[in-house]
Amino acid sequence: MSDSPLVTILDDEPAIRAMLTQALEEAGFRTMSFSRATEFEAALKTTTPDVCLVDLSLPDRDGLTLVHRLALEQGATVIIISGRAQVQDRVTGLELGADDYIIKPFDPAEVVARIRARLRKPTPAQLSGETARFNGWTAHFDRYLLIDDTDRETPFSHAEGEVLRLFLERPKRLISRAMMQEMLGGAAGESFDRAMDVRISRLRTKLREDPKNPRLIKTIYGAGYIFLGDVSWR
CATH class of the missing domain: 3.40.50.2300 (Response regulator)
Known part of the structure; x- marks a missing residue:
């Protein structure tokens, strides 16, 4: 077809x-x-x-x-x-x-x-036209771009966009590894955990987070992650 x-x-x-x-x-x-x-x-x-x-x-x-x-x-x-x-x-x-x-x-x-x-799940490209604002950043999921308050652009990948969107749709809520696996797909286990660690580390870098004390994406050891930003969608 x-x-x-x-x-x-x-x-x-x-x-x-x-x-x-x-x-x-x-x-x-x-x-x-x-x-x-x-x-x-x-x-x-x-x-x-x-x-x-x-x-x-x-x-x-x-x-x-x-x-x-x-x-x-x-x-x-x-x-x-x-x-x-x-x-x-x-x-x-x-x-x-x-x-x-x-x-x-x-x-x-x-x-x-x-x-x-x-x-099975919608991709950022399929959600064309949606943008999210948070803590001086704008995420354009149709263009795979992060833009800061000085209009500096930072591209992100499809895989990073999936994780970022998961956080932005559930701010200030605990997101467990099990929930991430269910929402993002992929086989559970060490490979999935490493993939998430890599993507979250790259997002923190692009958001210019202090790796020792990130402000936005907090790790709750043994439980998961919490996104602490204030988010608005349009």
Whole structure:
């Protein structure tokens, strides 16, 4: 169906592309597959995917650099699929804006399930036109921008926007790890916890928070987080 979500697959292994294409199309998704980053980036000029599956080991481009640009500019959900299984690789990918990280080898059914989980909730781009003001900041979820009271602009990624919106919609309320997992999707466990730690750390940096004594995003050890700002929406 033409209105089915479009998933792009960027991987230089033909067998991986074929396996994912078959599994995703059988699940009702549209797909486009690419073996090189240059082909993929050319397609993005005329195509807007809902989800981008990106391998890190590409023959013509550093996959992590591509993930970072996609997260900041494209607005699609970005899921890394990689044979790099080290914790630091996963953390780096999430720091650069990926929404999820799947390690090879994998079950195609898991990829389908992860994609469906990400697409079940509205993204900041789908909530176009909404902005939130808080403590001298304005968050534009349609443009992925934070603007301070001097009009200085700071971009944020799709993944960071999900967490920021979760906080801004529930100011001065405890948000537990379990609630974050339920609202944002993803498999519970160490990888999810690390992903949230990374995104919250990056948001604090962009909001120029003192990491030792943040004013807005407070950690309640053993319980979760509280956003202490005064928020208004328009």
